[in-house]
Amino acid sequence: MDRIKASTLTGAEIVIRCLQEEGVEFVFGYPGGAVLHIYDELFKQDKVKHVLVRHEQGAVHAADGYSRSSHKVGVALVTSGPGVTNAVTGIATAYMDSIPMVVITGQVPTHAIGLDAFQECDTVGITRPVVKHNMLVKDVNDLAGAMKKAFHIATTGRPGPVVVDIPKDVTAATCEFHYPETVSLRSYNPVRKGHAGQIKKAVQLLLEAERPMVYTGGGVVLSNSSSQLIDLVRSLGFPCTSTLMGLGAYPGTDKQFLGMLGMHGTYEANMAMQHCDVLLAIGARFDDRVIGDPAHFAQNPRKIIHIDIDPSSISKRVKVDVPIVGNIPDVLEELLKLISSAKTERKSIDAWWKQIGEWRAKDCLRYDRKSAIIKPQFVLEKLYEVTKGEAFVTSDVGQHQMWAAQFYKFNEPRRWINSGGLGTMGFGLPAAMGVQLANRGATVACVTGESSIQMCLQELSTCKQYRLPIKIVNLNNRYMGMVRQWQEFFHGNRYSESYMDALPDFVKLAEGYGHRGVLIDKPADVEPALKEAFSRKSELVFLDFITDQKENVYPMVPGGKGITEMILYEDL
Amino acid sequence: MSRHIISVLVENEAGALSRISGLFSARGYNIETLTVAPTEDASMSRMTIVTTGSEDVVEQITKQLNKLIEVVKVIDLSEAEHIERELMLIKVRAGQKEREDMKRMADIFRGRIIDVSDNTYTIELTGTGNKLDAFIQALEPGSIIETVRTGASGIGRGSRVLRV
Numbered sequence: 001m002d003r004i005k006a007s008t009l010t011g012a013e014i015v016i017r018c019l020q021e022e023g024v025e026f027v028f029g030y031p032g033g034a035v036l037h038i039y040d041e042l043f044k045q046d047k048v049k050h051v052l053v054r055h056e057q058g059a060v061h062a063a064d065g066y067s068r069s070s071h072k073v074g075v076a077l078v079t080s081g082p083g084v085t086n087a088v089t090g091i092a093t094a095y096m097d098s099i100p101m102v103v104i105t106g107q108v109p110t111h112a113i114g115l116d117a118f119q120e121c122d123t124v125g126i127t128r129p130v131v132k133h134n135m136l137v138k139d140v141n142d143l144a145g146a147m148k149k150a151f152h153i154a155t156t157g158r159p160g161p162v163v164v165d166i167p168k169d170v171t172a173a174t175c176e177f178h179y180p181e182t183v184s185l186r187s188y189n190p191v192r193k194g195h196a197g198q199i200k201k202a203v204q205l206l207l208e209a210e211r212p213m214v215y216t217g218g219g220v221v222l223s224n225s226s227s228q229l230i231d232l233v234r235s236l237g238f239p240c241t242s243t244l245m246g247l248g249a250y251p252g253t254d255k256q257f258l259g260m261l262g263m264h265g266t267y268e269a270n271m272a273m274q275h276c277d278v279l280l281a282i283g284a285r286f287d288d289r290v291i292g293d294p295a296h297f298a299q300n301p302r303k304i305i306h307i308d309i310d311p312s313s314i315s316k317r318v319k320v321d322v323p324i325v326g327n328i329p330d331v332l333e334e335l336l337k338l339i340s341s342a343k344t345e346r347k348s349i350d351a352w353w354k355q356i357g358e359w360r361a362k363d364c365l366r367y368d369r370k371s372a373i374i375k376p377q378f379v380l381e382k383l384y385e386v387t388k389g390e391a392f393v394t395s396d397v398g399q400h401q402m403w404a405a406q407f408y409k410f411n412e413p414r415r416w417i418n419s420g421g422l423g424t425m426g427f428g429l430p431a432a433m434g435v436q437l438a439n440r441g442a443t444v445a446c447v448t449g450e451s452s453i454q455m456c457l458q459e460l461s462t463c464k465q466y467r468l469p470i471k472i473v474n475l476n477n478r479y480m481g482m483v484r485q486w487q488e489f490f491h492g493n494r495y496s497e498s499y500m501d502a503l504p505d506f507v508k509l510a511e512g513y514g515h516r517g518v519l520i521d522k523p524a525d526v527e528p529a530l531k532e533a534f535s536r537k538s539e540l541v542f543l544d545f546i547t548d549q550k551e552n553v554y555p556m557v558p559g560g561k562g563i564t565e566m567i568l569y570e571d572l
Numbered sequence: 573m574s575r576h577i578i579s580v581l582v583e584n585e586a587g588a589l590s591r592i593s594g595l596f597s598a599r600g601y602n603i604e605t606l607t608v609a610p611t612e613d614a615s616m617s618r619m620t621i622v623t624t625g626s627e628d629v630v631e632q633i634t635k636q637l638n639k640l641i642e643v644v645k646v647i648d649l650s651e652a653e654h655i656e657r658e659l660m661l662i663k664v665r666a667g668q669k670e671r672e673d674m675k676r677m678a679d680i681f682r683g684r685i686i687d688v689s690d691n692t693y694t695i696e697l698t699g700t701g702n703k704l705d706a707f708i709q710a711l712e713p714g715s716i717i718e719t720v721r722t723g724a725s726g727i728g729r730g731s732r733v734l735r736v
Binding site: 124129186310311312315 | 583586590594598638642736
């Protein structure tokens with residue numbers, strides 16, 4: 001009798017026990033009525049630590065940053081109604097970038113569902129289009145199984161966020177607790193191994209290529225296949241480019257790396273992408289910001305090999321010749337094995353490298369280094385130097401994000417944390433909190449702008465509470481820079497609502513939250529200010545750089561154009 | 573653009589239908605008809621979706637459907653030999669004047685009169701969508717009071733089966 005009693009738990013206890021079983025270290029959240037039982041159980045234990053944010057969007061972004069920088073599952077906990085709707089931006093952000101995450105949401109009691117109860121919303125309905133999966137648990141007996149399923153689905157196949165919606169009465173109800181060791185779903189069995197015949201075809205194409213190109217994306221980072229990628233690219237001797245999401249998977253300082261491609265990619269990467277004869281795409285999805293107009297991209301004949309865990313990513317925007325559905329590291333290992341044992345005479349690609357060298361000579365990331373006003377690119381170059389390229393860098397969305405991607409040469413995966421798919425302003429600071437918690441003692445910089453930072457500014461308070469010594473690099477040009485740039489290029493210099501008047505004094509603001517704030521408005525002060533800030537290991541420093549208002553990101557492929565139709569610095 | 577008839581086996585769980593219909597609206601795919609009911613195994617439902625789209629779009633539809641966690645299996649029935657049937661209930665005017673003609677028309681289309689009142693017949697008709705259309709076309713427009721159609725259900729011919 002006692003034994004049965006001992007294993008009979010409330011729903012709230014079950015939630016916490018499941019988190020413990022999954023080895024969850026941090027839960028990012030915000031309490032409220034529907035989750036009070038769960039918070040009560042959190043209070044009674046100290047294995048799972050709770051991080052109290054200031055807004056639910058921040059909780060989900062923080063869980064997201066935690067996951068991206070550590071390869072662990074991010075976990076967020078929010079209440080029903082507004083707790084959920086506030087979290088939706090964070091969930092959608094994670095969904096677009098395929099981040100494994102479990103979001104536990106409180107719901108009104110089962111008997112009140114559908115009656116427009118206080119703080120009720122249709123969580124499963126609202127989140128459905130932005131989750132990998134979601135479920136409403138109406139019976140406490142199903143709770144442990146649902147939690148196990150959530151972690152399983154979030155982390156396997158193409159990862160993504162899973163929402164578990166738990167009505168308040170379910171967290172109070174009791175049942176016997178048993179945490180399943182495995183899950184088996186007849187409707188969900190992600191593949192691992194790639195098709196052997198397709199892999200053979202791929203090898204043949206790669207060995208016969210005269211103008212080969214490797215194009216990698218976030219999938220390489222998510223599947224931890226950086227080392228396999230490096231081995232493959234080096235053994236082939238091919239040029240390699242990466243999407244915004246894949247940066248760091250292949251070392252940014254390596255001579256075979258051509259830089260990022262796409263709308264703000266390098267000249268050499270975009271030219272090589274367009275003119276290659278064999279393209280090996282790995283964990284990337286040919287999206288609009290990467291290849292621009294697919295019809296333009298299709299003008300040049302080339303054979304495309306595409307490796308991805310998600311069949312729906314293959315031949316979605318671009319027709320592929322050799323699709324390989326599988327887990328990237330497994331497929332890359334197979335490819336490597338076959339390539340190293342292949343007897344085929346390889347074609348020389350010297351002419352191709354020579355051509356790439358000519359494209360590189362354009363020096364497309366040039367900017368005015370003699371400027372008396374601080375150039376944003378200069379700040380990022382100095383940030384790279386001062387942090388020796390070893391920092392975790394989060395960013396918000398806009399010009400600063402693109403400059404960070406261009407000028408910070410990431411040599412390791414999971415160091416570059418940004419919202420690529422959804423493009424969520426406000427992501428950077430809360431994401432940095434998750435990164436810092438996952439990597440205590442590491443250097444974490446949040447590159448942002450005066451517009452983006454204000455979208456989740458309240459989290460400065462969370463940073464204080466948990467002593468997170470993030471360095472905020474604010475590129476303050478008083479404009480929504482990327483909006484301004486598009487208005488300059490495509491809307492006749494009509495800067496409609498992209499100028500921000502009445503900005504706060506960021507130094508005082510940082511001080512108000514108990515941090516250090518520094519204003520830098522001269523190029524000569526950039527490096528000393530960064531050095532000084534990064535030497536403060538235990539303090540958050542808000543660096544407010546007053547930068548050139550009119551600086552643009554180059555190269556730029558206008559929306560809907562082909563990737564070689566770039567606007568370059570010298571064109572203007 | 574061509575017509576495709578897609579059969580989906582899906583876990584019989586709350587919300588599965590809205591997940592599928594939501595996928596179609598979110599990605600801008602067409603749905604002409606959608607029917608769903610449990611199979612002989614009550615834990616699973618079978619859905620028949622009639623859609624139109626280019627080959628590329630239909631390929632994406634089947635891939636996206638497969639990606640949904642609750643979807644067990646998907647096939648495009650129209651890729652090979654298959655049978656499809658739709659049921660229509662149609663209420664028509666059948667006063668003294670029209671009664672005989674209407675009965676004959678139903679017989680021609682192998683419909684069955686399943687409800688009779690002083691002034692109306694309700695006819696049950698099964699067939700392909702085209703046959704049901706033809707029946708409607710054959711009637712005087714003013715004679716139709718009400719129609720309700722189920723949308724197509726489909727099944728592969730011979731050894732072609734969709735099961736777990």
